Amino acid sequence: MIVGTAGHIDHGKTTLVRALTGVDTDRLKEEKARGISIELGYAYVPVEAEPAVQPHGGGPIAAAPDRPMAADADPVLGFIDVPGHERLVHTMVAGAGGVDFALLVIAADDGVMPQTREHLAILDLLGIDDGAVALTKIDRVDAVRVAEVEADVRAVLAPTALREVPIFALDASADGDAGVAALRAHLHAAAARRARRPEDGLFRLAVDRVFTLPGHGTIAAGTVHAGRVRVGDVLSRMPAGESVRVRSLHAQQRAAETAGAGQRCALNLAGVAGDGIARGDWLADPRALLASRRLDVRLRLLADAPALSRQRTPLHVHVGTAHRLAEAVLLDAERLPPGGTGRVQLVFDAPICAAAGDRLIVRDARAAATIGGGRVLDPSGPERRRRSPERLAWLDAIERLLEGEGIAALLAQAPHGIALAELERLCGCDPSRIALPEAAVRVETAAGPVIFDAAYWQALQQRTVTTLAQVHEAAPDEPGLGSAALRRRVAPPLAEATWRSLIGALVAAGAIEHAGAWLRLPGHRVVLSEEETGLVERLRPLIAEGRFDPPWVRDLATQTGMDEAAVRQTLRKSAARGDLHQIVRDLFYTRERVDELAAIARSIAERDGRVDAARYRDAIGLGRKRTVQILEFFDRVGYTRRVRDTHVLRGDGHWPMR
Secondary structure, eight states, X not given: OEXXXXXXXTSSHHXXXXXXHSOOOOOSHHHHHHTSOOSOEEEEEEOOXXXXXXXXTSXXXXXXXXXXXXXXXXXXXXXXXXXXXXXXXXXXXXXXXXXXXXXXXXEXXXXXXHHHHHHHHHHHHTTOOOEXXXXXXXXXXXXXXXXXXXXXXXXXXXXXXXXXXXXEEOOTTSTTOHHHHHHHHHHHHHHHHOOOOOOOBOOEEEEEEEEEETTTEEEEEEEEEESEXXXXXXEEEETTTEEEEEEEEEETTEEESEEXXXXXXXXXXXXXXXXXXXXXXXXXXTTTOOOEEEEEEEEEEOTTSOOEESSOEEEEEEETTEEEEEEEEESSOSEEOTTOEEEEEEEEEEEEOXXXXXXXXXXXXXXXXXXXXXXXXXXXXXXXXXXXXXXXXXXHHHHXXXXXXXXXXXXXXXXXXXXXXXXXXXXXXXGGGSXXXXXXXXXXXXXXXXXXXXXXXXXXXXXXXXXXXXXXXXXXXXXXXXXXXXXXXXXXXXXXXXXHHHHHHHHHTTSSEEETTEEEOTTOOOOOOHHHHHHHHHHHHHHHHTTTSOOOHHHHHHHHTOXXXXXXXXXXXXXXXXXXXXXXTTEEEEHHHHHHHHHHHHHHHHHHSSEEHHHHHHHHTOOHHHHHHHHHHHHHHTSEEEETTEEEEOTTOOSSOO
């Protein structure tokens, strides 16, 4: 169990932790000189089966031997001691984000103070519902004052989730104090009965401390929010997306081979320098997080906070251990009143990471006061149409997922399917642990599996077939549609890889078929008359002789003595049958020559990763204009796609198109 202190400056948080553990968490020279906590401090003690009083004044508890900790090792009680100064609230939030148990410290002489209230509000907004209150410095007041402060404490706790926690009156500076002993016994009993957090999620650790050790290198420490990590694992440093390897690790200040959710963990990392990682970063399973500049959240304002309008309101946002400036855009209201809740998109000027369900804290533009907090819904909010009915329905579905209702509501709002990788991030677990509804369909694509509601997948298939039927009816002499053109008519937002799988499924089922670069219904044919067939037999050898530079229609008409319009119409119908390819108007190539041109483009792409006009021109021996026309043809039929001034193969680069 991780215990986090909270409370006003100089109310005795660090002194109390020392009395409970024997560890002085103020480790910086400046902290000792000024007598206040500036940074997060840490202490660990074994959980006592039968808690006993540990006299204050002895030395620190002896460190555990430096040997790997077994998975079933004795549990450890960890403490995160936070600073209480109003200017260090950002540090307090970084420490409070991963705690299980709140220890609110209030001095009996001062009573409830401003940072008492703000720290308590932060604990409540973070959803921490287990804890205790330590009423310190009772040696400075009489019994009447103690009773008075206890009543005040109960009043401020009343509207929070900590309303029923016990209050321990104590003197942390006195050896053998009964109040300290009672609090210690309560903490150890709470730790002994607390169930371990589930460890079946994707690993995420919020970094709150980074340091280097001679002979070891970079150490990053923090609280494990989800999952389990092992020595040798390769993690992503987010939001940068860089890979790092775990050389060794400590869990709860003990050398270990593995660590899991709810534990304080220090990872010795390979692949990153000490200045390459900082508080606010995540170390995570590569599947767990995606960097984004927009978080869609459900936000609750405190009762004494100013209202938010629809305009972009600057806020300081704390999520995980990160502290960033963002602008708040209301999604489902024109105004969010004090004490109200609503959905908000937080827009950042730099990428940030969070997971669905993560808690966050927001403070005003001057970072002078905490005004609210909430929960992340979609960690990858859109830039456009963020207030549309469809988008709000999607956020409704995520909220139902976070309440434990599964992914059925998400699939109902996803007519174009949901990538399994996105479901992994939203659910925070391995795909094997995601329960798919009976009506779900798993579609394998080149970009990874996509999950559909079966009704949506069937509707896409039917719409594709119906669209081709309409095209054939309107233009019976046309071959059909190219894949890209058909997608634009059927489902423009559908991912290209999913579209290819859809077409592949329809072709395999015999519902549609390929005709060269075209898609058509089975049985649809462009029929040539006897005269047109004879003309094609005369034209085809002339086109083939031209290899990569065949004659234009006007030249073919001159060579054969035929009417130019008749030659053009006959060649267009032949291309519609799939016997020829029309590169541009009045320029036709045989299928064999286009096969060769496609193979050359593929060989260049496999070597260089792309096809640029200059290299392709040199390979086929044509001028730049014709080279560009051929590349644009491949773009048009979906074999390649243009990326700035180059072209890259689509899908698996197969030709003829499948």
